[in-house]
Amino acid sequence: MDFGLSERQRDMRDRVRAFIDDRIRPRTGDYAAAARAADESGDRWQPNPVIEELKPAAREAGLWNLFMPPHSGQDHVDDSFVFEGRQLTNLEYALCAEEMGRVSWASEVFNCSAPDTGNMEVLHRYGTRAQKDRWLTPLMNGEIRSAFLMTEPDVASSDATNIQASIIRDGDEYVINGRKWWSSGAGDPRCEIAICMGKSDPDGSRHGSQSMILLPMDSRGVTVKRVLTVYGYDHAPHGHAEISLDDVRVPATNMLLGEGRGFEIAQGRLGPGRIHHCMRTIGVAEEALEAMCRRLASRVAFGKYIYQHSVWEERIARARIDIEMSRLLCLKAADVMDREGNKAAKDEIAMIKVQAPNMALGVLDNAIQAHGGGGVSQDHDLAAAWASMRTLRFADGPDEVHARAIARSEMGKYTDLKAKAGQARGPVPSGTGANQ
Incomplete structure (x- = not known):
């Protein structure tokens, strides 16, 4: 190693x-x-x-x-x-x-x-090549911006099978109806295209009824209802929008990969996206630790520099330990993705997705505390950074969903062994402790 x-x-x-x-x-x-x-x-x-x-x-x-x-x-x-x-x-x-x-x-x-x-x-x-020429090329050149329409206000979108927006074929077109929110990037006037997830087959299987389609933002029936705030920040000009889709018609050629392939695409998209957030989060935490240390070394309270008080020594040490551990886990996840593929790295991706934002929030919280009243004001970037990091506990799946996946993977190691042991020995009497 x-x-x-x-x-x-x-x-x-x-x-x-x-x-x-x-x-x-x-x-x-x-x-x-x-x-x-x-x-x-x-x-x-x-x-x-x-x-x-x-x-x-x-x-x-x-x-x-x-x-x-x-x-x-x-x-x-x-x-x-x-x-x-x-x-x-x-x-x-x-x-x-x-x-x-x-x-x-x-x-x-x-x-x-x-x-x-x-x-x-x-x-x-x-x-397709036509889709790439039309949309990927200007995105690749930085000429336009885009949005991703997945989350909905009326359902628990942490379970994507709940998504209710409809994408129904009508001749050479698809008709899209629904309501989306947290459509990040939709506030930008350069946002010309969105990838929208919805149901193309209401009677399809649990993971085979969803599709993704390319949705031009200037399509008739697309209405940006409002821009949502994150702890009071609207992140202009990027923005996080609530969008209504009312009988929006787009060409059938805008379908990505094919009907019912939405979950397949989502897994391909969200794995790298989750770890990209975590990578940047390590940098946010490093900046917060540096700001905290500089502040503590510049202020005197009760006869000595603030960093010399034992409580701050503990917080500084904890921050450095937590950052280093999180970085190693993030790099391990990236390395497994490179060597074995995104699917093989699912546990590592889930672990860092839970760990990194929570770690950064802890470091930021102490950095804000070190700055006193200034820490929650606009004079420093800490409050805005904290608000952004807090959203990452929801973005690309909430902590609870990732923790569930981690726990199921872990328990799978033992429930399989237990089942095999039971088959080999026969039923184990209750109360012996073997089933506890």
Whole structure:
């Protein structure tokens, strides 16, 4: 077992880190000023010009579309279509994504922000050539944005079989009806396409009745009802929208992969998406720990620097331990995905999806505490970062769903053994302890 980085892994991580330190961090003030100016002008839902200025530089530096891993023979990929990007392994991208997570808006500079990353992967792996030419190419070039319409307000969407939006064939078209929310990215005026999940066969099997279809956002019957807030933040110009779909008609050629293949696509999309969130979360936690330590070393209370009080020594140590453990688990999950495939890494993905956001929330909470009243104000990024991290306990499946999967996998090791033992020995009398 080798914990060292290869030359390529180190090179890619260091190049992203250097670009962030040299080009992105110095512009954080400009970014904030542009956001304030947009707010004051009443036109907050426009792209931040600082990001748009930096994108060509990132692309020229070869730091563009880093998220797409090399495809396997099992993918439905048309090799005649060339995806512009480095096609890093999941492990290589994990190291880069951690660096991006240190600045909340850095990912978009590299065209590596959600939900576009997952949508591009879906189009690349499952889309037809015509679908790729129409939608993947402009997404790949950073010319448009996209949304993913899965969650619904009227059902427990943590169980995706509950999804009720309908996608019904009518001649050469599909008619879509339903109500979606938490459609992240739909607030952006550049959002031109969404991938929508719904039922194409109301009488189909539990996992064979759902489909995914390409939904142009300017289609008649698509209405953005409102933009939802996250602890008071609306994340303009990105936004998280509630959308009504009323007799929306799209060409039958917009169907992805085929009717009833929605769950198959979802598993292909959500596995990488879940771990991408976790990769960035490690960077968020590192930034919070650094901010906490700098603050504690700059303030005096009761005759000594705050970090010298034993309670803070314990919190600093715990933060470093938790970050290191989480990073190792995240890198292990990425490594298993690369070597054995996403399905083989399902337990590791589920574990890091539960661990990383909760770890980051703990570090952020202590960082906020170290900053006192300033920690919950707009003078620091901590409160906004906490709100974003808290949403990750829901995004791409809530903690409870992943914990259930982990527990079932773990118990499967023992229930199988127990069944085999029972078959070999016959029934075990109750009360002996053997069944306890």
